[in-house]
């Protein structure tokens with residue numbers, strides 16, 4: 001029914017390691033459909049973040065194809081190509097601290113993705129004010145700097161920045177892992193609301209299987225750089241077909 005916003009074909013990413021080359025992503029084929037929430041699970045070191053970073057243009061792949069919105073992406077982007085790609089794909093990190101400029105006010109940080117699309121002045125400012133409120137922060141927070149916010153508030157800003165320019169896909173890489181348990185559910189609910197409101201596709205990377213089960217329509221399981229199982233979330237959780245998925249579920253549930 002819905003078209004693929006991202007297509008990965010035999011995607012590979014190798015890193016040099018002590019014992020030679022480490023295949024962090026080892027021949028992944030995957031379609032992310034427009035508007036879907038795709039969960040990505042797997043133990044630490046299985047290649048989830050590397051795959052997310054490649055899709056978001058933050059990490060060059062070693063081989064294979066990355067197709068976004070029907071267009072084949074280069075391995076290395078020019079500034080112009082990166083800008084064009086980032087209108088379609090945005091990323092939310094585990095801790096937004098790293099992605100926020102410490103010298104910029106929150107209101108300026110929110111406008112940054114708009115500025116890079118040529119939306120400036122009062123239009124950008126009004127939009128940033130709207131998003132500040134939409135993610136649950138008071139207008140006064142706009143004049144603050146990243147270090148003056150709590151971790152949960154910073155993550156709300158990271159989420160607003162990801163959604164503000166209306167991308168087709170938002171990749172969330174362990175977006176609540178660094179937060180207090182009491183804040184995690186609020187952030188998950190916010191992400192779900194925004195995803196539904198804007199019909200944005202979401203690649204949701206998490207080691208918390210319960211959250212993926214709650215959010216994702218389909219779930220992919222990654223092991224040693226490969227996707228070993230992919231299916232509708234209920235079926236995957238109720239009747240895993242791959243032995244690794246079964247072990248992962250047994251260890252967590």
Ligand code: ADP
Nearest residue numbers: 015016024042043044045046047048049050051
């Ligand atoms: P996950 O997100 O599933 O925990 P990662 O994608 O972070 O997995 O890492 C996959 C593998 O690639 C790990 O063995 C990790 O140590 C390695 N790796 C990731 N990034 C780099 C890098 N920049 N340089 C070298 N090795 C890396």
Ligand code: MG
Nearest residue numbers: 048049050173
């Ligand atoms: Mg990771």
